Amino acid sequence: MRGTRLDTARIRAARRVIDPVFLDTPLYRCEALEPRLGCTVSIKLETANPVRSFKARGTEVVASRLAEGGAAAVVCASAGNLGQALAWSGRVRGLDVTVVASRFATVAKLDRIRALGARLELVDGDHEMARERAAAIARRDGIRLVEDSLDIETCEGAATIGLELVGTAPSFDTVLIALGGGALATGVGHVVKALAPGVEVICVQPLGAPAMTRSWREGRVVITDSADTIADGVAGRCPVPAVLDDLLLVADDAVLVREESIMAGMRMLLHHAGLVVEPSAALGIAAVLEDRGRFAGRHVVTIVCGSNVDVDAYHRWVGAAALHGS
Template sequence: MLSLSDVLDARERVAEVARHTPLEYSHTFSDMTGADVHLKLENFQRTGSFKIRGAMNRITTLTEEEKDAGVVTASAGNHAQGVALAATRAGVDSTIVMPEHAPITKVKATERYGGRVVLSGADYNEAQDKAHEIEEDEGRIYVHAFDDDSVMAGQGTIGLEIVEDCPNLDTVVVPIGGGGLISGIATAVKEQVPDARVIGVQAEGASSVANSLDKGETTPLDSVDTIADGIATRNVGTRPFEVIQERVDEVVTVSDEEIAVALTYLLERSKTLVEGAGAVALAALIFDKFDYEEGETIVPALCGGNIDMNVLTTVIMRGLVETGRYLKVQTVLKDRPGALERLIEVIAAHQANIYAIQHDRTSRNIAMNAAEVELDLETRGEDHVEELLAGLREHGYEVEVLV
């Protein structure tokens, strides 16, 4: 099984390219949870995620013959960038297969780092099938995103940094996709701080580990569906699963809505941008997915910051909805002068801000002498939303909440 010495050896290999990323105390999330929260900001890593660590460690272990053959891999985006950069620095030709709907920012970044990108398949697993075809056809060396001891050891260098920067660590919370990250971190942490807990977090729409732990063997999902594309894999790796069984204390899941809230809080409170996968560890903490004590020192690993701007817009809006900061409602008014003005006066009296109004007299769902009105509103929180809705209903408006 992967050992601490493997991770220590990896640190020497990746030191030239991978940064020692910050570990920052968070007043906001400590106050919010009652724990002593320190954020491991791996979103500040080169290429925007931890993947450069494992990719660099694997590439440096290639023989000269293997380097001449070139490498191929499959990735949702972050491993793609890591392999492309590590291969380019080593003078190795790289081909990267990414899902057809991979975020365009990750595709372009991979190409800028020197990788040849092939888009194939609906998800990571289908992209992996294509990558193995290229491996066989072109004689390239396959660099697995997580089911590889060298990759796992490279990712484990994060655990070394966490222990060095936070020696009083009680719990580290780590995202799980294929399991390479948590297996490396768990090895580095548990062999230095045996009493520390390692909590794994998956998205509900890609929760392969919980299923596998129940059955005692790796059990793939039929499909995945989550905004956390960086951990959207149908199965956990065989090698990482062995480490998870041995060294990970608990595995929990979070919903996309909870991920969106955590991402929004990080932006607003900590001025820190992460992708969906980068927010799952914090989401598990703030939504109490695992038990912890008052004052416990907890390190959520924010594993990446490569988020597509279109996705970011959607996620922020979902986060605002979930925290009562944005509300879309619909009601029906009599189609007469002043009806809309009176509705707006009620909204203004409750100090909600109007983003947009849609006024429709043509809907087939209403009477001929009525108008359907949709309003997009800025609100101050869940209590404010309830107060506003109650006020509208007290004035006789039948209000339907659309979002």
């Protein structure tokens, strides 16, 4: 794959610095979902690890390079999963980790960031405000700012999922990828387009947080005024130009889904796959639910990218219907 900021050889090299506990995650067909979705469905499960999301693939790359370079501290803004992952990767390597998050972030994520020994600073605003504050801390303290999706290590880490998909899956037609900042989509998309170019790369974002999808459609950065979705992990408003450029090269489509479809996807994954997932991880199933005809008879892989939820909110989302089949 030419043109993106990513490089397949560097992605292969990234695998070697990532703790194996985050690699070679389960990839399996889930037939119980199929009658309801009308297509063959495989799950790539990124939740069965110490931070319950794929983000540590990237922070392992970041932290190992920082530690090699003798750095002592690092800061990032996070909706919660990147922060947990950076806290984990930094702790292993003796790095002093600061995470800036919105005070409206998922409480379970914030609790885990603290429990992993990171310094947590909350801002009274959204994720974009947290990004500004993290950048200010980095300038003040002269330490590395990790910017999710912009920093190439975060994309390379996510891209290792792509290597596992093309290396071990029976042939599949489509990969459905949650779209937020774009590290997961551009990383996996790069590898898929480089090594299995016949596979369709479809990014999925909530209607309530459509900035990157609109940007992809218009071919230029579109900033939205607000982000309103339960899918906290993908609720950005300000796409990064360099990431959009990559996404334009690797995505075959970017679709928007309703909140009800995300909840229906979470419910289906609970009932028929036995999986607790956070909203962002149900985006792929939501996309199929909203357009069954498009996927009919095809083999889709959906990346279940995280499972960090506040249990109360989760029960509300999967709802009373949880008691009566889906």
